[in-house]
Amino acid sequence: MEFLTAYLTANNIIFFILAAIILVFGFLSVTTTKILRAATYLFFVLFAIAGLYLLLSYEFIAAVQLSVYAGGIVVLLVFAILLVKNLGEETEKVSCQKKLVSAIAAISGVVISLVTLFGFGFQNNESADELTANVNMETIGQTLMGVDKYQYLLPFEAASVFLLACIIGSVVVATNLKKEDKK
Amino acid sequence: MNVPVEFYLVLSTLLFFIGVYGFIVRKNLIGILMSIELILNAVNINFVVFNRFLFPEKLEGYMYGLFVIIVAAAETTVAIAIIINVYRNMKNIDVDSIKELKN
Numbered sequence: 001m002e003f004l005t006a007y008l009t010a011n012n013i014i015f016f017i018l019a020a021i022i023l024v025f026g027f028l029s030v031t032t033t034k035i036l037r038a039a040t041y042l043f044f045v046l047f048a049i050a051g052l053y054l055l056l057s058y059e060f061i062a063a064v065q066l067s068v069y070a071g072g073i074v075v076l077l078v079f080a081i082l083l084v085k086n087l088g089e090e091t092e093k094v095s096c097q098k099k100l101v102s103a104i105a106a107i108s109g110v111v112i113s114l115v116t117l118f119g120f121g122f123q124n125n126e127s128a129d130e131l132t133a134n135v136n137m138e139t140i141g142q143t144l145m146g147v148d149k150y151q152y153l154l155p156f157e158a159a160s161v162f163l164l165a166c167i168i169g170s171v172v173v174a175t176n177l178k179k180e181d182k183k
Numbered sequence: 184m185n186v187p188v189e190f191y192l193v194l195s196t197l198l199f200f201i202g203v204y205g206f207i208v209r210k211n212l213i214g215i216l217m218s219i220e221l222i223l224n225a226v227n228i229n230f231v232v233f234n235r236f237l238f239p240e241k242l243e244g245y246m247y248g249l250f251v252i253i254v255a256a257a258e259t260t261v262a263i264a265i266i267i268n269v270y271r272n273m274k275n276i277d278v279d280s281i282k283e284l285k286n
Contacts, residue, residue: 011185011186012186012190015186015190015191019190019194022194022198023194023197023198023201026198026201026202026221027201029205029217029221030201030202030204030205030208030209030214030217030218030221031205035211035213035214038214038217039217042217042220042221045198045221045224046220046224049224049227049228052191052228053231055186056231056232056235058231058235058245061231061245061248061249061252064249064252065252068252068253068256069220069224069252069255069256072256073220073255073256073259076259076260076263077213077216077217077259077263080213080263080266080267081213083267083270084213084266084267084270084276094208094209094210098207098208099208101207102203102204102207102208103204105203105204105207106200106201106203106204106207107200109199109200109203110196110197110200113196113199113200114193114196117189117192117193117196118189122187122188122189122192122236133239135242135245139242140242140245143242143246144246150241150242150243152246155246155250159250159253159254162253162254162257163253163256163257166257166260166261167260169261169264170260170261170263170264171264173261173264173265173268174263174264174267174268
């Protein structure tokens with residue numbers, strides 16, 4: 001009983017709700033046969049992960065998660081599904097043997113990781129004021145834009161060039177110019 | 184009182200291997216892409232949680248998580264462009280039926 005009340009704080013209850021959403025919808029997202037439904041379940045998973053970041057009081061990365069993942073990538077995936085397949089069309093049936101092999105691979109991975117994780121013995125910091133302190137936007141901006149140690153101007157600029165290259169590359173790949181010239 | 188760090192790590196481990204399961208079991212290219220998104224998100228949870236619990240005065244894991252999100256977005260756009268191109272050429276996006284690189 002004491003064990004139970006020790007774990008029933010507000011933070012833990014919110015965490016368990018978010019974890020349940022993430023795991024249930026994540027599992028549904030990889031097992032459902034309708035691909036559009038899988039995209040919807042993926043959306044819920046990404047949304048709940050943003051909630052997890054808020055629980056850690058990292059607001060900015062939660063906002064980035066919502067706008068880039070839940071707002072951008074899922075919409076892109078839905079567009080791709082609608083462009084590629086007819087709506088509601090099911091994917092092929094997966095053979096039982098393949099499911100079994102994948103499940104064995106995944107479960108053995110989980111067991112190995114969890115044994116390693118609990119064998120490590122993390123020390124939980126009890127003076128928790130530091131852990132709930134917010135990171136303000138000024139700190140984030142200076143960390144992104146500075147050139148000192150623990151500041152990240154170079155990756156930031158590299159990311160902008162990288163995104164530009166990806167935009168050009170995906171346009172070139174998706175438009176398929178050569179074929180239309182021949183016609 | 185805070186949530187213990189092991190809870191987050193167990194959650195991200197389970198999410199990671201759900202993604203691995205989907206990656207192996209899916210035949211559809213877009214389904215495989217979604218599984219990769221799950222895997223990337225699980226790793227991202229780990230980065231952010233380790234930053235919060237082990238090293239909260241600097242923002243290393245935080246920034247790494249941010250750049251992982253950026254790279255994941257770029258990777259998804261390129262992958263979808265390739266998938267659409269494959270669909271145009273072969274009328275199919277199941278991995279079993281894509282057998283030749285050049286036609």
